[in-house]
Amino acid sequence: MSADPETPRAEYASKKGEVVLRSHEYDGIQEYDQMLPNWWLFIFLGSLAFFVGYWVLYYNFGFFHDDQEVITRKIAQIEEVKAKELDEMLAKLTDDALINQWATDDTVVAAGKEIFLSNCIACHGQDLSAKIDIGNGQSVSLPGLPLTDGVWKYGSKPMDIFKLINEGTPANSTGHNGAKMEAWGQKMPPLQIAQLTAFLIRENPKDFAK
Ligand code: HEC
Known part of the structure; x- marks a missing residue:
């Protein structure tokens, strides 16, 4: 496998609509070098935002009761x-x-x-x-x-x-x-x-x- 950095190659490949693999490999398993899908990121970041909001309401404002x-x-x-x-x-x-x-x-x-x-x-x-x-x-x-x-x-x-x-x-x-x-x-x-x-x-x- 060629060494990192391979960003230029990744960019090039994604422009062409190709799948790019990261260079490392463990036990025959390789990783895609891709952005996570937007729907996934949306849920992930949304839950982080929800957590912060909930934390503040729960602990600082006593908004919810156990x-x-x-x-x-x-x-x-x-x-x-x-x-x-x-x-x-x-x-x-x-x-x-x-x-x-x-x-x-x-x-x-x-x-x-x-x-x-x-x-x-x-x-x-x-x-x-x-x-x-x-x-x-x-x-x-x-x-x-x-x-x-x-x-x-x-x-x-x-x-x-x-x-x-x-x-x-x-x-x-x-x-x-x-x-x-x-x-x-x-x-x-x-x-x-x-x-x-x-x-x-x-x-x-x-x-x-x-
Ligand atoms: C699990 C057993 C139990 C049940 C059920 C029970 N009792 Fe008693 N009761 C006793 C005991 C034991 C005493 C004696 C308490 C003491 O000496 O301090 C007593 C004493 C009494 C006394 C006083 C009697 C006296 O001679 O001074 C009255 C009145 C009484 N009970 C009424 C009731 C009523 C009305 C109920 C139903 C709602 C009831 N008991 C249910 C066990 C029970």
């Missing part, structure tokens, strides 16, 4: 809405209202029962005894506390019960046999917790004097 930021912001918004909902509910809930309005309303109590049956019976039992019958007159204790034994561990006022369901076992308590109750306020709106409370009041008429 998924983490978007999710964090959305969660904060949701938390805000939830806190507002809870405040609104707490503003109208009192021990008296729970006993004399909520728990006397059959629709409210029926809604509470439905929520109880689909969320709470695994630990508190369908009959609220925190036990499950396994036949032969034997029963097994479930993780939760019985809810019809007249004992209310964290306060026996309706609002105490609302608070316990909403916030779960208080942070300073070790729970019941080491088992704590989760904060259901994380999973259901305050309305449902009020309905659950009304249902529990209805199930324990002796505990909540009118």
